[in-house]
Amino acid sequence: MTTSPHTGTPAAPDDPDSRVHVVLAVKNLAGAKSRLATALPGSRRADLVVAMLLDTATAAASSSLVVGWSVVTPDPRVADAAARAGATTVSEPDSPVSDPTAPGGVDGLNRALSAAHDAVRGSGVDVVALAADLPALTTAEFDAAYRAATPTGRSVVADHTGLGTSALVVRGSGVDLRPLFGPDSAARHVSSGAVALTGSWPGLRLDVDTEDDVRRAVALGVGDRTLAVLTNAGWPVGEHRSRQ
Ligand SMILES: Nc1nc2c(ncn2[C@@H]2O[C@H](COP(=O)(O)OP(=O)(O)OP(=O)(O)O)[C@@H](O)[C@H]2O)c(=O)[nH]1
Numbered sequence: 001m002t003t004s005p006h007t008g009t010p011a012a013p014d015d016p017d018s019r020v021h022v023v024l025a026v027k028n029l030a031g032a033k034s035r036l037a038t039a040l041p042g043s044r045r046a047d048l049v050v051a052m053l054l055d056t057a058t059a060a061a062s063s064s065l066v067v068g069w070s071v072v073t074p075d076p077r078v079a080d081a082a083a084r085a086g087a088t089t090v091s092e093p094d095s096p097v098s099d100p101t102a103p104g105g106v107d108g109l110n111r112a113l114s115a116a117h118d119a120v121r122g123s124g125v126d127v128v129a130l131a132a133d134l135p136a137l138t139t140a141e142f143d144a145a146y147r148a149a150t151p152t153g154r155s156v157v158a159d160h161t162g163l164g165t166s167a168l169v170v171r172g173s174g175v176d177l178r179p180l181f182g183p184d185s186a187a188r189h190v191s192s193g194a195v196a197l198t199g200s201w202p203g204l205r206l207d208v209d210t211e212d213d214v215r216r217a218v219a220l221g222v223g224d225r226t227l228a229v230l231t232n233a234g235w236p237v238g239e240h241r242s243r244q
């Protein structure tokens, strides 16, 4: 996306194929990345979630295909950071969960992504629902996955475990996102008609949930914000490679 660095306002698209809107969802920071609780204290985990979101979004939004990106979150710090980076922020949809600080479970994530899709559908864009924890994602991988996606319908990029979903791509007018994130979401997306994309995209597939995932991401090369948080937290980044 060609944007003003200060306002994030999309400029005139410089690629005739520019028509992609990216949507990302992040839950309340207090409950985020709980599987990293033994590796990083709460404040560092929160910093890491924000950093990974911004590194992920920056890699995607740097694509000439991308005309905009949205973040759905109930968390004011996430919303503020996303807006400053140029995102449209979408309000978290109402949840049947009574405690407003509790994440809405996977249904919360799917409701959030559907709300972001609803906000842009009808404007003629294709949509990529992207995991918000892909700090090794590259713009080239994002472009390749979008271009490999079926031109009319849904396509899915499984994560590096083969079980989860890194990206759900919707191309063509009138196609529903129908997000089915959660356990075994890759298989459930395929069962519901999404085409499984088979490209070799290690950064796109590497969603970071565990300590091992952090190590894998550092080995691949993470974005600047993620690297800074990990370095400040004393994480052994060693001879860090730049994200390619
Ligand atoms: N907006 C929104 N995002 C959500 C919600 N639930 C999950 N997410 C996001 O969806 C992605 C996957 O969520 P989870 O696997 O439940 O949580 P996580 O923070 O990645 O990791 P764990 O706490 O270790 O499970 C993360 O980016 C979350 O922040 C929700 O109810 N609303």
Ligand SMILES: C=C(OP(=O)(O)O)C(=O)O
Pocket: 106, 109, 159, 163, 164, 165, 166, 180, 181, 182, 183, 185, 186, 207, 209
């Ligand atoms: C919810 C998902 O992601 P995570 O691996 O973060 O649980 C998913 O892959 O559907």
